Amino acid sequence: MERLFKFLYQYRVFFSFLGLEFLCIWLVIRNNQYQGAQFFNTSNRLVASTVSVSQNVTGYFSLQDINRQLAAENARLRNELERRSLMPAPRVPVATPDSALAARFEFVSAKVINNSTLQYKNYITIDKGAADGIAPGMAAINELGAVGKVKQVSKHFAVLISVLNIDNQVSCLIKRTGYFGTAQWDGLDPRVIDLKYIPRHVPVQPGDTIVTSGYNAVFPPGVQVGVVQSAVVKEEGPFYDIKVLLSQDFGKLSFVEVVRSYLKAEKDSLETTLMEEK
Amino acid sequence: MNRSAIRYVVLFFVYGFAQVLFFKRLVLFDRAFCLVYVSFILILPISINQLSLLLVAFLLGVGIDVFYDSLGLHAMSLVAVAYLRNYWLSAITPQGGYDSGTSPTLAANGFPWFALYSAPLVFIHHLLLFFVEAGGFHNFWFTLSKVIGSLFFTLTVMFLLQYLQRQR
Structure with a gap:
C-alpha cells in the first residue's frame, strides 16, 4: 500500500495531467449533447454582458445593413397587407382554424450579441432568456430564414446552436415537390449547407427552394432555408448529394426572432407514446 | 518572487481578455485564427511547479472556452501544452543551461531558440x-489547413x- 502511494506521488504530475484531460474530454462530450440551463458559457450573465459591450462597439458597423433589411421586410409586409385588403371577403366563412392552432407560434425578437461562422460548432448568443419565455429547444429565425435552435438559457440570455453547426440537423423539404430530407452543415463553407436523404428518384434541380418542414416542431413550417445550388447523384448512392445556398447571411446576423411553439409539448408527448408502443 | 507572481496574475487576465474580446475577432482567409493566449503558458517561469502549471492552464483554458461556447476544448489543448512544455524545455536546453529564476522568453534566449521552443x-x-x-x-485537409494557417x-x-515586451 505504501509503495502504491509512493508510486502515485512520484508520478503525480502525469496522473493529474490525465485527470484534467479526462475532465476536459468529459466536458467536451457533455457540451455536445446537453441542452438546458448551464453556467459555463456565454449565457452566463457576467460573460454575456462583457460580450455585449464588445458587440455594442462593433454593432454600429452593421447598422446600415440592418436598416436595409428591415426596410425591405417592411415593404414586403405592406404589399401583402395591401393585397389582402383588396381581396373580397368570403361570403361563406371558410373553415376557421382552431384558435389554439392559429396561435401556436409566438415570436420574441432578440439581438445577437455573439456569433461565429468559422468554427465547426458555431453558437450564437442572444440577449433574451428565460425571463422572456425562451426555453431550450425553441427555434430562432429572422426575415432571411432559419437561424438555429436554443441550446441553453439563463435568465436574460440564451445560446443558440447555429444552423452552421455540424451537430445540428434541420428537417427540410423541397418546396416544389414536397419531398423532405435533413439539412446539415459539413463545416466547410458558411454559405452552403448539405441536404441529405433525398432519394434518387425525386426530381431535384438547381434553383429549387428549400424550406423547413415543421415535422420536428422546432421550426415553424415554411421558413426559408435556401436554394438548391447543385444536385448530383452518385452512381451507387441511394440519395442525392445536394448543396443548398443558404438564404441566411450568418456573417451579418444582428437580430433574430425566437419562436415559442405552444403545441410542441403536445405533439412530442403524442409521438412519444407512439414510439413506446413500437 | 511576490512581485513577479502578481505580474503573472495580471498577465493571466490580460491574455485571457485580449483573446476573447480582441484576438477572437481576428481571422484571416476564413481559416487562420489567432490563438495567442497559448503564449501565456509558454512564458511562465522555468522553475514553476508542474502541478500549478497544469492547473493554471486548465483555468485559462476553461476561461477561454466559456467565451467560445466550447467548454473543455481549449482547456484540453492547453493542458496538453502545459504538460509537454517542461519536457520540451529540458530537451532543448541551450548550452550552459537556463539561468535560475528566468522565463523562457524571446528576450532571454533569442529568436531562434524561442521559435524552436514555441512552434512545436x-x-x-x-x-x-x-x-x-x-x-x-x-x-x-480543410482542418489541417486551419491548423497550419492558425499556426x-x-x-x-x-x-x-x-x-x-522586450523593451521593458
Whole structure:
C-alpha cells in the first residue's frame, strides 16, 4: 500500500495531467449533447454582458445593413397587407382554424450579441432568456430564414446552436415537390449547407427552394432555408448529394426572432407514446 | 518572487481578455485564427511547479472556452501544452543551461531558440484543438489547413508581442 502511494506521488504530475484531460474530454462530450440551463458559457450573465459591450462597439458597423433589411421586410409586409385588403371577403366563412392552432407560434425578437461562422460548432448568443419565455429547444429565425435552435438559457440570455453547426440537423423539404430530407452543415463553407436523404428518384434541380418542414416542431413550417445550388447523384448512392445556398447571411446576423411553439409539448408527448408502443 | 507572481496574475487576465474580446475577432482567409493566449503558458517561469502549471492552464483554458461556447476544448489543448512544455524545455536546453529564476522568453534566449521552443507546442495545441472540434478526420485537409494557417498567424502575433515586451 505504501509503495502504491509512493508510486502515485512520484508520478503525480502525469496522473493529474490525465485527470484534467479526462475532465476536459468529459466536458467536451457533455457540451455536445446537453441542452438546458448551464453556467459555463456565454449565457452566463457576467460573460454575456462583457460580450455585449464588445458587440455594442462593433454593432454600429452593421447598422446600415440592418436598416436595409428591415426596410425591405417592411415593404414586403405592406404589399401583402395591401393585397389582402383588396381581396373580397368570403361570403361563406371558410373553415376557421382552431384558435389554439392559429396561435401556436409566438415570436420574441432578440439581438445577437455573439456569433461565429468559422468554427465547426458555431453558437450564437442572444440577449433574451428565460425571463422572456425562451426555453431550450425553441427555434430562432429572422426575415432571411432559419437561424438555429436554443441550446441553453439563463435568465436574460440564451445560446443558440447555429444552423452552421455540424451537430445540428434541420428537417427540410423541397418546396416544389414536397419531398423532405435533413439539412446539415459539413463545416466547410458558411454559405452552403448539405441536404441529405433525398432519394434518387425525386426530381431535384438547381434553383429549387428549400424550406423547413415543421415535422420536428422546432421550426415553424415554411421558413426559408435556401436554394438548391447543385444536385448530383452518385452512381451507387441511394440519395442525392445536394448543396443548398443558404438564404441566411450568418456573417451579418444582428437580430433574430425566437419562436415559442405552444403545441410542441403536445405533439412530442403524442409521438412519444407512439414510439413506446413500437 | 511576490512581485513577479502578481505580474503573472495580471498577465493571466490580460491574455485571457485580449483573446476573447480582441484576438477572437481576428481571422484571416476564413481559416487562420489567432490563438495567442497559448503564449501565456509558454512564458511562465522555468522553475514553476508542474502541478500549478497544469492547473493554471486548465483555468485559462476553461476561461477561454466559456467565451467560445466550447467548454473543455481549449482547456484540453492547453493542458496538453502545459504538460509537454517542461519536457520540451529540458530537451532543448541551450548550452550552459537556463539561468535560475528566468522565463523562457524571446528576450532571454533569442529568436531562434524561442521559435524552436514555441512552434512545436503551438502546433500540438492547434492540432488537438481543431481535430477534436471537427470530431474526427473527415474534412481532414480543410482542418489541417486551419491548423497550419492558425499556426503561422498565432506565431507571428506571438513573436510581435514578445518583441513588444522586450523593451521593458
